Amino acid sequence: DQQVKQNSPSLSVQEGRISILNCDYTNSMFDYFLWYKKYPAEGPTFLISISSIKDKNEDGRFTVFLNKSAKHLSLHIVPSQPGDSAVYFCAASGDSSYKLIFGSGTRLLVRP
Amino acid sequence: DTGVSQDPRHKITKRGQNVTFRCDPISEHNRLYWYRQTLGQGPEFLTYFQNEAQLEKSRLLSDRFSAERPKGSFSTLEIQRTEQGDSAMYLCASSAGTDTQYFGPGTRLTVL
16 A cells, blocks of 8 residues: 555656656645655655645745645756756655655656 | 764675664664665665664564664664565664654665
8 A cells, every 4th residue: 555656757857947746645644745865875865845734845946835635745846957867755754753654756867 | 964874885695694784873863763675666664763762663574673772872773584585775764853854875785
């Protein structure tokens, strides 16, 4: 039972354009959502998060949108840069352990 | 800020051998998490500690796996009688009791 789903395994965008990565979840108890970026042979690096009491959070080129009614969140990267090429994981938590439930990731390629 | 460190970075072992991994969290982080990641998947939660107490274990953590955090600082994860299915990246993360977890570089285990 996959509680967090990233249905697009890969995405390719041109440098300077917007990258939009999507994530769906099924557990209505989730109240905190995070995006991590991962390069090969490294651990995930925290990018941005959002609480369920908000619908948008912005940090520089990265913006996360949360649609609770649709159980959907997205990460927007504007403008995309070649250094953004990596695998992006969506994660969610919703209990006192704060353990993270991850999606399967989306590989982003930003073409120069 | 030295970040989360893990040792070793790579471990190759023969089936049936025991292995032990170490994680040093960010200093003063009271929560420490272990995750496992296999190819093409997101990290999966294994167990977590609050200070020295192990508070939750996933059903993924069979009785061949044991984790400790004896003084509430570093943690070890031991796998006894390794099997080929144990081959994965083992990730450690720490947090200061908030939802944001910071990951180490991981230990890549290969069981021959």
